[in-house]
Amino acid sequence: xxxxxxxxxxxxxxxxxxxxxxxxxxxxxxxxxxxxxxxxxxxxxxxxxxxxxxxxxxxxxxxxxxxxxxxxxxxxxxxxxxxxxxxxxxxxxxxxxxxxxxxxxxxxxxxxxx
Numbered sequence: 001x002x003x004x005x006x007x008x009x010x011x012x013x014x015x016x017x018x019x020x021x022x023x024x025x026x027x028x029x030x031x032x033x034x035x036x037x038x039x040x041x042x043x044x045x046x047x048x049x050x051x052x053x054x055x056x057x058x059x060x061x062x063x064x065x066x067x068x069x070x071x072x073x074x075x076x077x078x079x080x081x082x083x084x085x086x087x088x089x090x091x092x093x094x095x096x097x098x099x100x101x102x103x104x105x106x107x108x109x110x111x112x113x114x
Contacts, residue, residue, distance in 0.1 A: 011087070014085065014087055015087040015088075015089065018087050035051055035053065036053065040053060
């Protein structure tokens with residue numbers, strides 16, 4: 001089991017990484033849009049990379065098109081469990097659920113409100 005300070009450092013590191021990924025995805029979307037808007041008619045080479053716009057068509061199954069009786073029939077459903085790690089800045093209103101973690105061997109008091 002990791003110590004409290006180790007877990008806090010992991011939470012901060014994960015939050016920092018996810019913030020950087022979000023910024024990179026935003027920048028990627030802007031660059032992608034600029035390339036698509038330029039409508040290149042072939043590959044475009046830079047000093048380090050080459051981009052090529054390709055169009056593909058695919059066929060996908062759309063469950064919403066099935067009759068409601070089949071969509072709502074549990075015989076056609078599969079239940080799965082997913083574990084999600086959610087990160088929010090510590091002062092963010094969405095982080096109010098996050099209380100400081102308490103190690104298993106630490107004592108603490110519980111206060112209940114009516």
